[in-house]
Amino acid sequence: MTDNPSNTAQQASPSYRLPALDTDFLLSDPMRAVRFQLEFAKADLALRAWGVRSTVVVFGSARVREDGSPDHARWYTEARRFGTLASQRGGALCDGGEVRDNVIATGGGPGIMEAANRGASEAGAPSIGFNITLPHEQEPNAWSTPDLTFRFHYFAMRKMHLAMRAKALVVFPGGFGTLDELFEILTLRQTDKSPPIPVVMVDEAHWRSVIDFEMLLAKGLIGKSDLKLFCMADTAEEAWRCLLDCGLELHPSPTRAPTP
Template sequence: MASAKESPTPAVIHEAGVSPPSALPPRVRRLVENPTYLQADEDLAFLRRPEMCGIRLQLDYWKTEETLQRYEICHTIVVYGSTRIPAPDLARRRLREARRALQERPDARRNQQALQAATHQLELSRFYRVARELGRIVGSARLTGALSSLAIVTGGGPGIMEAANRGAHERSAPSIGLNIALPHEQQPNPYITPDLCFRLHYFAIRKLHLLERAQAAIFFPGGFGTCDELFEVLTLLQTRKIRLLPVVLVGESYWRRTIDFDFMVTEGMIRVEDTDLFVFRETAEDIWSAIVEWHTRHRSGP
């Protein structure tokens, strides 16, 4: 964390009738060039201190919130999923390259493993197609109530997030991306609406914005991050900390192998009713139908 000694030399604003620092008496010049003279909102070292965490959280929240309000983004479909699932054309190119490398050096174990990985990636790329098509469907939706004026929102990265943003972009619909500052820089995918592309520092604020306007949460296959987000959403729903909304897990075979929900019920860790908080679906059309059916049922009552 930056210390006071690391504060930059204050920039003196040259206003009419105010002498530049070089023209000031030496003692006064030392005063205005001291880090303590820098305005608080211009002092990055001060803002980055641990004690200023609350202020930074508010800034992280409000910069995004103000823009979403200004663009009248009220209802969203949030799409979660792995950054590592490639577009089908990219997966096919990687497979061709892996086959070529193996033909050149058939005994190289690395090339054999690369071919296996590329083959599996091509199989997974079907989820990219589904997410992209879902983005198109949401981008074209013209419904009323909670499903009116929908916008796709993702974490703004590659893979599944890119696919969903891409589909919305192809329908000229709002395409929101909430990128996150990471040790290894992650660039936003190119299909986000420029004025709706954000970069946040705190995962907590990012998660809040992802869910705040969500009318459905769609989970494609993913790793630690996706599972973390899934369990947080399910926990918030289970404990009624957020209003009810449909949760769709895409790819039943993946999710049942990744998380043994039936085992959790058998062990008494969750109630059987808790498994009603989500459904499994495979295609974009079926995902959309599940969303519409859920909202129709809850609007009309039991």
């Protein structure tokens, strides 16, 4: 009588693994679209669970330090103040699980991002960190809400989450990444690919030295109406006032009404 052969090889074969548990399969090139969908769904479900309906996105350099140069220290301080102010007045604070509006959202890293998340935390409000995997690994700052601290592989999906709930954009000085995010939002607004949202650039002297908007207008590269897509401010209070003047919507919760 012949013994039954072993099925060890079949059970050990990669083809026998459950697809959801097969990392080699999930990380393969043909599954890129699935990974893209997963990156959308994971953050979306968490944000829904926290009742986040809208956000105020804060961009700025990861290289800014609270104890850095005078400019760096000033930018850090104003971003921190803005995080607190917007959280107190915008609708991020609520009790009993109501919908949250104008929740601070950043790229999740250090510098200006840390400062804005820190200010929100000091106000007792949740805030979001949309981190990205980089060659020199970015770590999340310690101030974003743990349940709302995400990590993305795809810049495109991270940008989508930054933009899709944004009711305002506040941009502090920064480098290539900050400029990239700024001009992406301005382009979406210019082409009517996104709803009208206020865009505030903090530290007017800095921004006018970096980008000559009047030259772009004079050379016919942008239209006069394009200059109305953003405004300038120098302090957290001025930035908040600009957002309100440009139409930022406030939705007071039944339990805690923000005061402008």
